[in-house]
Amino acid sequence: MGMACERGSAFHFKLLATCPNTRARAGIMSTPHGDVLTPAFSPVGSQATVKALSPQDIKEIGANVVLCNTYHLYLRPGVDVIEEMGGLHRFMAWGGPVITDSGGYQVFSLGHLRKLTEDGVLFRSHLDGREHLLTPELSIEAQDRLGADIIMALDECTPYGEDIGVFRQATERTHRWAERCLRAHRSRKQALFGIVQGGTFPELRKESAHYVTSLGFQGYAVGGLAVGEPKAIMYEVLEGVEAYLPKESPRHLMGVGSPEDIFECVDLGMDIFDCALPTRAARNGALFTRLGRVNIKNAAFQRADRPLDDKCDCYTCKTFSTSYLHHLFKSRELLFYRVATLHNLRFILSLMEKMREAILGGTFYELKRDFLQNYRPTDEEVRMEQKKKWLKRQRPPWSEEAE
Amino acid sequence: MGMACERGSAFHFKLLATCPNTRARAGIMSTPHGDVLTPAFSPVGSQATVKALSPQDIKEIGANVVLCNTYHLYLRPGVDVIEEMGGLHRFMAWGGPVITDSGGYQVFSLGHLRKLTEDGVLFRSHLDGREHLLTPELSIEAQDRLGADIIMALDECTPYGEDIGVFRQATERTHRWAERCLRAHRSRKQALFGIVQGGTFPELRKESAHYVTSLGFQGYAVGGLAVGEPKAIMYEVLEGVEAYLPKESPRHLMGVGSPEDIFECVDLGMDIFDCALPTRAARNGALFTRLGRVNIKNAAFQRADRPLDDKCDCYTCKTFSTSYLHHLFKSRELLFYRVATLHNLRFILSLMEKMREAILGGTFYELKRDFLQNYRPTDEEVRMEQKKKWLKRQRPPWSEEAE
Numbered sequence: 194m195g196m197a198c199e200r201g202s203a204f205h206f207k208l209l210a211t212c213p214n215t216r217a218r219a220g221i222m223s224t225p226h227g228d229v230l231t232p233a234f235s236p237v238g239s240q241a242t243v244k245a246l247s248p249q250d251i252k253e254i255g256a257n258v259v260l261c262n263t264y265h266l267y268l269r270p271g272v273d274v275i276e277e278m279g280g281l282h283r284f285m286a287w288g289g290p291v292i293t294d295s296g297g298y299q300v301f302s303l304g305h306l307r308k309l310t311e312d313g314v315l316f317r318s319h320l321d322g323r324e325h326l327l328t329p330e331l332s333i334e335a336q337d338r339l340g341a342d343i344i345m346a347l348d349e350c351t352p353y354g355e356d357i358g359v360f361r362q363a364t365e366r367t368h369r370w371a372e373r374c375l376r377a378h379r380s381r382k383q384a385l386f387g388i389v390q391g392g393t394f395p396e397l398r399k400e401s402a403h404y405v406t407s408l409g410f411q412g413y414a415v416g417g418l419a420v421g422e423p424k425a426i427m428y429e430v431l432e433g434v435e436a437y438l439p440k441e442s443p444r445h446l447m448g449v450g451s452p453e454d455i456f457e458c459v460d461l462g463m464d465i466f467d468c469a470l471p472t473r474a475a476r477n478g479a480l481f482t483r484l485g486r487v488n489i490k491n492a493a494f495q496r497a498d499r500p501l502d503d504k505c506d507c508y509t510c511k512t513f514s515t516s517y518l519h520h521l522f523k524s525r526e527l528l529f530y531r532v533a534t535l536h537n538l539r540f541i542l543s544l545m546e547k548m549r550e551a552i553l554g555g556t557f558y559e560l561k562r563d564f565l566q567n568y569r570p571t572d573e574e575v576r577m578e579q580k581k582k583w584l585k586r587q588r589p590p591w592s593e594e595a596e
Numbered sequence: 597m598g599m600a601c602e603r604g605s606a607f608h609f610k611l612l613a614t615c616p617n618t619r620a621r622a623g624i625m626s627t628p629h630g631d632v633l634t635p636a637f638s639p640v641g642s643q644a645t646v647k648a649l650s651p652q653d654i655k656e657i658g659a660n661v662v663l664c665n666t667y668h669l670y671l672r673p674g675v676d677v678i679e680e681m682g683g684l685h686r687f688m689a690w691g692g693p694v695i696t697d698s699g700g701y702q703v704f705s706l707g708h709l710r711k712l713t714e715d716g717v718l719f720r721s722h723l724d725g726r727e728h729l730l731t732p733e734l735s736i737e738a739q740d741r742l743g744a745d746i747i748m749a750l751d752e753c754t755p756y757g758e759d760i761g762v763f764r765q766a767t768e769r770t771h772r773w774a775e776r777c778l779r780a781h782r783s784r785k786q787a788l789f790g791i792v793q794g795g796t797f798p799e800l801r802k803e804s805a806h807y808v809t810s811l812g813f814q815g816y817a818v819g820g821l822a823v824g825e826p827k828a829i830m831y832e833v834l835e836g837v838e839a840y841l842p843k844e845s846p847r848h849l850m851g852v853g854s855p856e857d858i859f860e861c862v863d864l865g866m867d868i869f870d871c872a873l874p875t876r877a878a879r880n881g882a883l884f885t886r887l888g889r890v891n892i893k894n895a896a897f898q899r900a901d902r903p904l905d906d907k908c909d910c911y912t913c914k915t916f917s918t919s920y921l922h923h924l925f926k927s928r929e930l931l932f933y934r935v936a937t938l939h940n941l942r943f944i945l946s947l948m949e950k951m952r953e954a955i956l957g958g959t960f961y962e963l964k965r966d967f968l969q970n971y972r973p974t975d976e977e978v979r980m981e982q983k984k985k986w987l988k989r990q991r992p993p994w995s996e997e998a999e
Contacts, residue, residue, distance in 0.1 A: 241923065245930035248915065270898065270923045278901055278919050286915045495673065498681055512651065512689045516681050520644065520673045527648035530930050 204342070204384035204411055206443045212557040216435060216462035219552040222412075222443050224290040224342035225382050226282060229257040231443065232459045232552070234450065234545050235292060235467040236538055240265045241275070241285040244472050245530040246538075248287040254507065254539040255546065258290040258342075260467040263335050264299035267325075268318050272338045280340030292467065293341040294447070295332045295374075295388075298416075301350040309349070311366070329373035337380045345414060346374035348388040353421040360392040368404050375408055384411035386445060392417055393426050395433045402437035413438050414445040415463070419454070428457050435462040452481060452544055452568060456561045459548055471541050475533035478522050481540040485569045489533070494519040507539035508532065607745070607787035607814055609846045615960040619838060619865035622955040625815075625846050627693040627745035628785050629685060632660040634846065635862045635955070637853065637948050638695060638870040639941055643668045644678070644688040647875055648933040649941075651690040657910065657942040658949065661693040661745075663870040666738055667702035670728075671721050675741045683743030695870065696744040697850075698735045698777075698791075701819075704753040712752070714769070732776035740783045748817060749777035751791040756824040763795040771807050778811055787814035789848060795820055796829050798836045805840035816841050817848040818866070822857070831860055838865040855884060855947055855971060859964045862951055874944050878936035881925045884943040888972045892936070897922040910942035911935065 203225040210219045222229040236243045236251065239262040243251055251259060266275060278284045281291055300307055300316045307316035313328030329347045336344035347370050349363040367390045378385045387410035391397030406413060415434055418427050431446070438444050443464045449455060450468020458466065471481070478489040482502040487494075489501075497515035509518070509532040521529035544564070551560040606628040613622045625632040639646045639654065642665040646654055654662060664684060669675065681687045684694055703710055703719045710719035716731030732750040739747035750773050752766040770793045781788045790813035794800030809816060818837055821830050834849070841847050846867045852858060853871020861869070874884070881892040885905040890897075892904075900918035912921070912935040924932035947967070954963040 240927045240929055241920075242927075242929050242931045245934075247911070247931060247935065249911070269927060270919070274899060274919065274923075277899055278917055284917070284920055284923075286920070496677060496680055508650070508652070514681055514687070516673070516677065517644075517687055517689070520677075520687075524643045524645075524672060526643055526645050527930065527933050528645045528650060531648075531934065532650065 203382050206412065206441065208441060210553050211462075212552040213555055215460050215557050217459050217548070217552045217557040218462055218464055219549050220443065220464060222290075222464075224258075224384070226288060226290045226342050227257070229290050229465070230549060231464040232455075232545055232548055233257050233465050234455065234541050235260045235465060236472060237262075237467055237469045238285065238287075239469075240269070241281060243534070243538075244476065245534045248285065250531070250535060251287060252289070254535060255542045256289070256538065258292060258465075259285075259287055260292040260294065261285075261339070261341065262299060263293045263296040263332065263339065266293075266339060267296060267335050268320050272335050276338045276340075280338075282340065290343070291341040292343040292445075293336045293339055293345065295345040295347040296327055296335070297332070297347045298350050298447075300327050311369075313347075329370040330377040333374050333377040333385075337378075337383065341383065343384045343386060343412065344378075346371045346385060346387050346410070348390055348416050350417060350420075351390075351392060353392070353417075355392070357392075357394050357397070360390075360394055360397055364390045364392075364397050364401050368401070371405055371408055371410075375410070386410055386412040386414045386443075388414045388416040388447075389434060389438075390417050391434075393422055393430050395430065398430055398434045399437060402434050406437065406439055406442075410442070412443040412445060414447055416447050418446065419448040419468075424454065424457075427454075428461065431458060431461045431463070438462070450541070452541065453565060455541070455544065456548070456564060459552075460557070460561060471537040472534050475537040476530050478529075478533070480518075480533060481537050483564075483567055489515070489518050489522045491519075501536060502540070505536065505540060506543065507536045509536040509539075606785050609815065609844065611844060613956050614865075615955040616958055618863050618960050620862050620951070620955045620960040621865055621867060622952050623846065623867060625693075625867075627661075627787070629691060629693045629745050630660070632693050632868070633952060634867040635858075635948055635951055636660050636868050637858065637874075637944050638663045638868060639875060640665075640870055640872045641688065641690075642872075643672070644684060646937070646941075647879065648937045651688065653934070653938060654690060655692070657938060658945045659692070659941065661695060661868075662690055663695040663697065664688075664742070664744065665699070665702060666696045666735065666742065667699040669696075669742060670699060670738050671723050675738045679741045679743075685743065693746070694744040695746040695848075696739045696742055696748065698748040698750040699730055699738070700735070700750045701753050701850075703730050714772075716750075732773040733780040736777050736780040736788075740781075740786065744786065746787045746789060746815065747781075749774045749788060749790050749813070751793055751819050753820060753823075754793075754795060756795070758795070760795075760797050760800070763793075763797055763800055767793045767795075767800050767804050771804070774808055774811055774813075778813070789813055789815040789817045789846075791817045791819040791850075792837060792841075793820050794837075796825055796833050798833065801833055801837045802840060805837050809840065809842055809845075813845070815846040815848060817850055819850050821849065822851040822871075827857065827860075830857075831864065834861060834864045834866070841865070853944070855944065856968060858944070858947065859951070859967060862955075863960070863964060874940040875937050878940040879933050881932075881936070883921075883936060884940050886967075886970055888970075892918070892921050892925045894922075904939060905943070908939065908943060909946065910939045912939040912942075 205223040208220045220231040235258045238259045275284045300314045307314050313326050315326050332347040348367040351363040371387050387405040389401045389405050391401040445465040446463040449466050450470035479486050494515045500510040501515050551557040608626040611623045623634040638661045641662045678687045703717045710717050718729050735750040751770040754766040774790050790808040792804045792808050794804040848868040849866040852869050853873035882889050897918045903913040904918050954960040
């Protein structure tokens with residue numbers, strides 16, 4: 194446990210404050226490409242681009258860090274191309290911190306297209322059907338060559354709903370793979386995060402947290418949540434796990450990204466979040482406002498001569514009427530995807546800034562209470578979300594478009 | 597003829613120079629929303645958005661003016677919505693000059709979906725099949741309510757290849773409609789441009805130029821060119837027409853937008869151009885460089901660690917390698933459409949700036965010669981272009997996507 198933060202000379206996490214009466218934390222995570230102020234939300238840039246945004250956009254909306262998917266980049270353009278072009282930062286012209294994941298989540302989502310062994314996962318590319326073997330060593334090597342600031346250990350992802358025996362096997366394999374990842378990890382410039390698994394079983398989660406943190410990673414990700422289980426269960430599991438994570442290391446919660454979930458999970462002591470939800474929702478016309486998510490397609494917006502959210506400081510709200518956004522969406526205009534993405538991401542990033550300030554000022558509880566009082570995800574939205582997640586498990590999550 | 601420029605108090609064109617040994621002109625066209633420095637290229641914003649670009653982008657690439665399509669806006673969101681939202685400028689958040697066309701070009705391209713009478717064109721919307729009657733009066737009223745700075749008279753568009761009898765009838769009807777447009781035109785804030793027709797028949801073109809200019813519009817557009825005829829014929833027709841256009845009025849050539857065509861047509865005395873080619877080509881991966889158009893899909897670009905055109909001052913060339921652009925295009929990433937559009941438009945707009953400077957400095961001929969010496973549209977490109985135009989005549993030009 195004590196090894197955290199000392200492994201890589203360039204990586205450092207400093208916990209600045211924990212808000213009284215909550216577990217909410219504020220910190221600074223230093224990387225070779227700059228600081229990430231936590232709690233932080235990392236937009237997802239699957240294919241070395243946050244969909245519809247330029248690096249300048251990403252900077253202007255206040256993002257500190259971007260997460261890219263090793264699976265996608267490994268297949269296209271290929272690790273060798275990105276390495277030859279000077280690494281991921283230079284390739285995508287983003288000078289700030291970058292996280293890559295291990296590739297595991299996407300490979301496990303391939304369903305019948307992959308085959309698991311102790312050595313790794315044999316899978317067929319969704320692009321050309323060619324076979325590849327993803328091992329812990331290959332994942333680390335690929336991430337090393339891509340050159341992100343923070344990389345992830347390869348874990349086994351088990352779908353929600355399997356029984357405890359399946360989860361126990363997967364969790365134990367995740368632990369053996371974690372050790373192999375640590376052995377394969379040579380770059381001193383990159384921080385390697387271990388991943389805690391264990392599904393929704395408190396005992397397994399506890400064991401996993403103990404085991405993974407005992408190996409001494411520079412940060413810890415909680416995997417296998419937000420994959421279809423009820424929100425109440427996710428919060429409960431997280432509350433249990435958090436107690437076993439070292440205070441001095443950053444904690445990354447993978448796949449969480451709705452405003453209400455982020456509030457709850459910051460409250461439960463998580464530091465970093467990444468999720469495609471804000472960007473994907475934006476492209477589908479689902480936009481965040483202080484009062485909840487709205488569907489821009491709604492005919493009521495056709496003649497709405499106001500910004501979408503008049504308290505929002507994003508380019509979109511400062512520039513366009515809701516009527517115009519409605520028109521762009523109905524006309525399937527390319528500009529819509531960018532300005533909707535700018536808005537949804539800025540909405541989340543601005544919330545992260547407010548949370549951090551509130552944690553440092555000791556008022557996180559009040560901020561959360563006030564926000565959640567106004568922000569109401571409708572029952573229908575929650576059902577839709579669950580349904581989509583369920584559907585998603587039936588096919589690769591990027592089957593429509595990669596993210 | 598002498599009435600040009602005096603009709604609207606807010607509109608004014610000043611001819612500054614004509615380059616010796618050419619007909620190339622430099623001028624300033626003043627509108628209620630700012631000046632347009634000519635020769636000028638107007639990006640096309642069919643549906644109140646230049647595809648993939650924000651108003652800030654449009655400004656930053658140096659565009660002076662944007663052209664929107666009345667046909668598209670009339671059908672969606674509807675003239676009443678835009679009027680209620682404060683007019684086209686406010687709706688699309690573009691504070692600079694705006695041109696609208698009459699709607700005629702799109703309606704005539706509908707083929708069997710429209711029926712021509714002396715009163716106007718009866719057509720069925722490509723969106724919902726409902727019937728509308730576009731008359732000269734309705735076109736002017738719609739353009740008045742949209743609120744552009746420059747509006748166009750409704751003309752009859754005849755496909756290239758018909759015989760002279762058909763063209764004569766169409767040209768004469770265009771003249772009667774031009775008079776009706778003038779009578780219907782009441783807004784003193786908007787400049788109304790007349791349109792010269794006559795196909796590729798020198799005698800008809802001469803008659804049309806005489807007749808239309810005798811009515812006294814504030815500017816003149818040359819219509820019915822760049823619709824599939826060989827380039828040599830287009831230049832010849834234009835050379836003939838130009839002699840009959842008043843020097844003191846701006847001349848707009850509709851539908852021309854390749855670098856080589858713009859050079860030729862500036863040389864022949866044209867002031868303003870609008871065309872969807874640079875933006876459409878960009879979205880299809882055809883990008884302009886000093887040496888000619890390239891297809892970004894080409895495998896040779898996969899590992900090209902240089903900007904697309906290292907002399908180009910656009911955001912795209914200053915930020916990304918060609919390898920990254922290739923990756924974005926192959927991955928169908930949304931960012932591609934924006935950065936490719938930024939590049940192609942900036943390429944054209946930067947050329948316009950250089951042409952203007954050269955005209956004012958008396959060196960237009962040298963600029964044109966040097967540019968065309970390096971810039972080689974391949975034979976294949978020229979054939980493809982002709983073929984596409986021919987195919988285009990078989991179906992509405994926006995059948996794939998509106999522009």
